[in-house]
Amino acid sequence: MEQEWQQLNEQVVSLLKTARQQVLQKMQEPLTVAAKSNRKDLVTNIDKSNEQFLIAGIRRIDPTARVLGEEGFGDALTDLKGRVWIVDPIDGTMNFVKQHDHFAMMIGIYQDGVSQLGYIYDVMNDILYAGGPQLGGVWANERQLTAPTDLALSEGLIGASGPLVIHDIAHMQAIVHASAGMRVYGSAGIEMIHILEGKSLGYISHLKPWDIAAGKILLETLGVQVSTIDGRPLDMLSSNLVLVATKKAQRDILQIEEDDVSL
Amino acid sequence: MEQEWQQLNEQVVSLLKTARQQVLQKMQEPLTVAAKSNRKDLVTNIDKSNEQFLIAGIRRIDPTARVLGEEGFGDALTDLKGRVWIVDPIDGTMNFVKQHDHFAMMIGIYQDGVSQLGYIYDVMNDILYAGGPQLGGVWANERQLTAPTDLALSEGLIGASGPLVIHDIAHMQAIVHASAGMRVYGSAGIEMIHILEGKSLGYISHLKPWDIAAGKILLETLGVQVSTIDGRPLDMLSSNLVLVATKKAQRDILQIEEDDVSL
Numbered sequence: 001m002e003q004e005w006q007q008l009n010e011q012v013v014s015l016l017k018t019a020r021q022q023v024l025q026k027m028q029e030p031l032t033v034a035a036k037s038n039r040k041d042l043v044t045n046i047d048k049s050n051e052q053f054l055i056a057g058i059r060r061i062d063p064t065a066r067v068l069g070e071e072g073f074g075d076a077l078t079d080l081k082g083r084v085w086i087v088d089p090i091d092g093t094m095n096f097v098k099q100h101d102h103f104a105m106m107i108g109i110y111q112d113g114v115s116q117l118g119y120i121y122d123v124m125n126d127i128l129y130a131g132g133p134q135l136g137g138v139w140a141n142e143r144q145l146t147a148p149t150d151l152a153l154s155e156g157l158i159g160a161s162g163p164l165v166i167h168d169i170a171h172m173q174a175i176v177h178a179s180a181g182m183r184v185y186g187s188a189g190i191e192m193i194h195i196l197e198g199k200s201l202g203y204i205s206h207l208k209p210w211d212i213a214a215g216k217i218l219l220e221t222l223g224v225q226v227s228t229i230d231g232r233p234l235d236m237l238s239s240n241l242v243l244v245a246t247k248k249a250q251r252d253i254l255q256i257e258e259d260d261v262s263l
Numbered sequence: 264m265e266q267e268w269q270q271l272n273e274q275v276v277s278l279l280k281t282a283r284q285q286v287l288q289k290m291q292e293p294l295t296v297a298a299k300s301n302r303k304d305l306v307t308n309i310d311k312s313n314e315q316f317l318i319a320g321i322r323r324i325d326p327t328a329r330v331l332g333e334e335g336f337g338d339a340l341t342d343l344k345g346r347v348w349i350v351d352p353i354d355g356t357m358n359f360v361k362q363h364d365h366f367a368m369m370i371g372i373y374q375d376g377v378s379q380l381g382y383i384y385d386v387m388n389d390i391l392y393a394g395g396p397q398l399g400g401v402w403a404n405e406r407q408l409t410a411p412t413d414l415a416l417s418e419g420l421i422g423a424s425g426p427l428v429i430h431d432i433a434h435m436q437a438i439v440h441a442s443a444g445m446r447v448y449g450s451a452g453i454e455m456i457h458i459l460e461g462k463s464l465g466y467i468s469h470l471k472p473w474d475i476a477a478g479k480i481l482l483e484t485l486g487v488q489v490s491t492i493d494g495r496p497l498d499m500l501s502s503n504l505v506l507v508a509t510k511k512a513q514r515d516i517l518q519i520e521e522d523d524v525s526l
Contacts, residue, residue, distance in 0.1 A: 040444060094444050098420050099462035157361050162445040165428055166436050173429050181303055181357050182425040184447040199362035
């Protein structure tokens with residue numbers, strides 16, 4: 001059984017490395033960019049072609065699995081029964097378009113809704129974060145990661161999405177004030193890499209399943225808490241206001257949420 | 264004359280590379296961290312020792328020059344007459360302390376207040392941005408940079424300091440809304456590197472002379488505008504609310520400032 005997952009892992013790593021080469025090559029040509037829900041929610045030809053490529057590869061690796069993909073080339077899911085792969089072909093599309101940097105490919109593998117393996121690939125730095133319960137740890141390429149220090153909110157930096165801060169959703173401004181500072185990197189995958197590396201203690205953002213599926217698996221493997229902003233489990237089939245944080249910082253942030261409710 | 268500047272440049276590059284090695288070595292030991300004006304304004308033993316090291320090196324290279332340093336080991340300046348070196352030994356000290364990443368060493372060299380040479384060293388990535396009028400361009404290590412595309416505000420990402428966004432100083436929220444998105448990297452040096460590389464179109468923050476001295480020289484060499492938030496020249500001996508932007512984005516941002524004044 002363990003060997004089966006090891007082999008699956010090797011196939012996913014190989015698939016992602018090939019996908020990276022293709023993306024780097026296509027980035028040499030002009031992108032085709034379109035707006036989705038609004039002018040800041042973008043999709044490019046590469047988001048689409050890379051999702052198609054990844055899903056085709058997943059179907060070869062795991063023919064009976066179902067796949068949920070951001071750009072809609074997977075299956076329409078109403079439950080998480082059996083093996084489900086959740087795919088974000090380019091996370092941080094605005095960074096991808098404007099910076100050609102600071103974006104990620106992400107894959108999360110679930111079995112009956114339970115975390116198995118997660119992958120966040122920092123494409124430009126060529127660092128693949130891979131791991132989960134089925135591998136018994138998390139690796140950044142060959143380097144095994146240690147669990148981030150359990151910092152209190154005041155002791156570390158918190159990642160956030162810009163709109164949450166500006167509109168002060170979920171007491172974001174009070175949370176930032178209580179922290180050591182706010183950072184905004186523009187990609188859920190890049191934010192989660194910072195938490196895995198112990199460079200941020202948390203991240204708060206509205207996230208779709210493909211934004212958080214891989215990170216949830218990797219983060220929880222290292223003891224980082226992943227919940228909704230009010231401490232409930234995520235609904236992995238829908239959008240959530242997600243709170244990722246060290247145990248202590250999660251407690252501090254839930255206290256800020258609770259204090260306000262009691263006003 | 265040109266050769267004299269070339270030689271000076273080589274000496275500064277060599278000094279910065281040695282400083283980097285020392286900083287990396289000292290980072291292996293626990294930091295001594297103290298708060299300055301408030302708990303988010305930090306200084307470490309390495310900020311201090313590195314400033315002392317850099318200033319000693321500058322005095323060897325250019326004995327008659329005056330030096331303005333963040334941590335106070337230089338000269339007390341009341342004017343910019345003659346040759347003045349402005350030094351930030353560790354820019355982004357909070358990142359340095361919490362992330363051990365995303366910080367920079369910076370040096371700006373002025374002659375009678377006029378830009379000569381600038382240096383921003385991304386220490387962890389080992390990329391030294393160096394250039395200015397006396398070198399006729401800007402280089403990232405061996406790679407010469409081309410001028411960033413003159414993007415309008417709506418076409419690119421804008422860097423900001425967290426407090427400006429949260430307190431909506433200088434219409435920061437309207438500016439972010441009009442842009443393609445906000446990024447917060449927590450270091451003026453790292454923000455300016457993003458602009459030099461064309462990954463952000465601008466940056467707005469309250470900055471001291473050592474935060475902007477190097478960047479101003481490098482950015483202006485590539486046609487990026489550096490001014491106060493209302494379009495006036497910076498006072499290089501004091502704190503400024505600084506607007507760095509492409510020409511078009513500067514125009515768009517100044518219009519936002521002006522529109523509000525006319526209300």
